[in-house]
Amino acid sequence: MPNRRTVFFVSDRTGITAEMLGNSLLVQFDEFQFQRRTIPFIDSMPKVDEAIAEINATAAQEGRRPIVFCSMADEVAAERIRQRADALTLDLFQIFITPLEVELDARSSHAAGRSHGMASSHEYFARMEAINFTQAHDDGAQTRDLAKAQIILVGVSRCGKTPTSLYMALQFGVRAANFPLTPDDFADRRLPGSVMPFREKLFGLTINPERLREIREERRPGSRYASLDNCRHEVREAEHLMERERIPMVDTTSKSIEEIATTILHRTGLRRPVY
Amino acid sequence: MPNRRTVFFVSDRTGITAEMLGNSLLVQFDEFQFQRRTIPFIDSMPKVDEAIAEINATAAQEGRRPIVFCSMADEVAAERIRQRADALTLDLFQIFITPLEVELDARSSHAAGRSHGMASSHEYFARMEAINFTQAHDDGAQTRDLAKAQIILVGVSRCGKTPTSLYMALQFGVRAANFPLTPDDFADRRLPGSVMPFREKLFGLTINPERLREIREERRPGSRYASLDNCRHEVREAEHLMERERIPMVDTTSKSIEEIATTILHRTGLRRPVY
Numbered sequence: 001m002p003n004r005r006t007v008f009f010v011s012d013r014t015g016i017t018a019e020m021l022g023n024s025l026l027v028q029f030d031e032f033q034f035q036r037r038t039i040p041f042i043d044s045m046p047k048v049d050e051a052i053a054e055i056n057a058t059a060a061q062e063g064r065r066p067i068v069f070c071s072m073a074d075e076v077a078a079e080r081i082r083q084r085a086d087a088l089t090l091d092l093f094q095i096f097i098t099p100l101e102v103e104l105d106a107r108s109s110h111a112a113g114r115s116h117g118m119a120s121s122h123e124y125f126a127r128m129e130a131i132n133f134t135q136a137h138d139d140g141a142q143t144r145d146l147a148k149a150q151i152i153l154v155g156v157s158r159c160g161k162t163p164t165s166l167y168m169a170l171q172f173g174v175r176a177a178n179f180p181l182t183p184d185d186f187a188d189r190r191l192p193g194s195v196m197p198f199r200e201k202l203f204g205l206t207i208n209p210e211r212l213r214e215i216r217e218e219r220r221p222g223s224r225y226a227s228l229d230n231c232r233h234e235v236r237e238a239e240h241l242m243e244r245e246r247i248p249m250v251d252t253t254s255k256s257i258e259e260i261a262t263t264i265l266h267r268t269g270l271r272r273p274v275y
Numbered sequence: 276m277p278n279r280r281t282v283f284f285v286s287d288r289t290g291i292t293a294e295m296l297g298n299s300l301l302v303q304f305d306e307f308q309f310q311r312r313t314i315p316f317i318d319s320m321p322k323v324d325e326a327i328a329e330i331n332a333t334a335a336q337e338g339r340r341p342i343v344f345c346s347m348a349d350e351v352a353a354e355r356i357r358q359r360a361d362a363l364t365l366d367l368f369q370i371f372i373t374p375l376e377v378e379l380d381a382r383s384s385h386a387a388g389r390s391h392g393m394a395s396s397h398e399y400f401a402r403m404e405a406i407n408f409t410q411a412h413d414d415g416a417q418t419r420d421l422a423k424a425q426i427i428l429v430g431v432s433r434c435g436k437t438p439t440s441l442y443m444a445l446q447f448g449v450r451a452a453n454f455p456l457t458p459d460d461f462a463d464r465r466l467p468g469s470v471m472p473f474r475e476k477l478f479g480l481t482i483n484p485e486r487l488r489e490i491r492e493e494r495r496p497g498s499r500y501a502s503l504d505n506c507r508h509e510v511r512e513a514e515h516l517m518e519r520e521r522i523p524m525v526d527t528t529s530k531s532i533e534e535i536a537t538t539i540l541h542r543t544g545l546r547r548p549v550y
Contacts, residue, residue: 014537017299020291020295021346021371025368025383031381040537040538041541067375088374088375088378092296092367095370096296096367100363100365104304106306109305125490125493128438128490129493131437131438135437163406166406166445167445170445215403218400258289261289262289262316266316
């Protein structure tokens with residue numbers, strides 16, 4: 001397997017940022033198969049040395065040095081990994097700290113574990129409230145308090161409303177309700193009564209009927225609900241309804257949850273606090 | 276406001292990775308106030324030029340150049356921003372592509388929009404299934420199919436079970452159920468019957484009683500439920516129960532959702548697929 005390489009994500013915190021940046025780089029080399037291993041919470045010298053030992057054992061075993069994406073606020077720890085790990089070490093953190101120090105004419109605190117945990121109590125509660133709100137207002141489960149929603153996603157069953165609204169709440173702290181558009185609404189040729197007063201908060205999701213069929217088929221194989229005919233009908237009716245009501249729309253077919261959520265926040269101008 | 280600076284996150288995709296890495300760097304300069312602005316989906320030259328114009332207008336208006344975290348797969352676009360933006364441009368992508376090309380002895384595809392959207396259909400369904408499963412098994416709402424859970428979080432009301440399990444599903448594609456421990460369970464001195472058969476999948480969340488009081492107080496001000504006495508009692512009983520049953524435990528008090536989720540996945544050895 002000449003194209004198989006092992007990749008480590010080493011972090012003094014969760015490693016999630018290193019994974020995300022690392023993966024967006026690795027995907028550019030699609031003829032390779034990468035074995036990924038995350039080593040989080042490396043926040044002491046003994047742990048640094050354990051991580052180095054693991055990397056070096058892998059290098060020895062595979063006869064080829066691994067790639068290490070390293071995200072460490074402590075510069076001594078980062079330097080030690082760069083020096084002692086038998087690897088291509090890409091340091092996501094230290095490389096940008098120096099230019100920032102020069103630009104800001106200030107010393108960085110080089111403190112680990114700051115980027116998530118230290119959110120203010122106010123931010124924490126706001127984020128929790130968004131998650132609880134979104135959870136309670138999934139799939140039209142609750143119509144009380146819809147006025148408090150920052151956005152209300154509408155669309156046919158299985159077009160991506162639930163994951164998108166949960167992602168908006170978790171990543172961006174946005175109170176995102178979602179509400180299904182059903183055959184009843186199409187027969188009435190109007191929006192569900194509960195969301196009608198909040199038209200300016202509505203955002204539509206739509207999807208390719210073939211793709212919808214695939215998704216529904218996973219859930220209820222062989223059902224009328226999942227049939228291509230029915231999917232075509234529902235999508236067409238939902239799109240007509242949203243067009244008539246001038247509800248903005250995004251096609252979710254070939255988009256990830258991250259992309260759908262970002263597209264909607266971008267188009268609506270909803271603020272993007274980051275945690 | 277000498278310590279106020281504007282920061283842009285410019286990306287050919289969602290900008291989420293740039294925001295996360297950028298924020299973990301900016302938090303190291305805590306005497307500064309950063310105004311953040313994300314410009315996502317910059318995937319054509321006209322959009323690149325619009326972004327540059329916005330950055331330069333900000334520089335002119337503030338009399339101080341902004342900081343730009345730039346994540347662009349297209350090297351021509353990235354170079355254009357570095358050259359023409361009146362800013363400190365930190366390029367998260369290009370800086371690592373060259374060493375990776377040398378190490379792998381391969382050319383990168385320099386293709387934008389790959390890191391989330393292109394997940395295989397199998398991965399997509401697995402992630403969706405995890406989200407639906409987690410959503411359906413929140414707060415003990417459903418006990419059917421608990422055998423399919425990869426992990427079941429237990430703990431007192433408001434200790435962080437819901438956001439943690441949702442994050443596990445969304446970020447890591449893990450089917451995470453959660454189940455409350457209530458005064459009834461403490462009176463019985465045993466685990467809830469529905470989770471008993473799955474003891475090896477249980478992971479406990481605990482929390483400082485003062486912090487729990489604060490969180491519950493936000494929800495039901497002045498209630499017995501939120502009182503410090505009751506919080507102390509519930510936390511103590513829950514911890515005793517989990518210790519007796521040898522359920523591993525993590526204290527969520529000063530941890531972010533990301534940290535709680537990562538800690539649990541790390542300690543249980545659950546695989547971490549990345550999307």
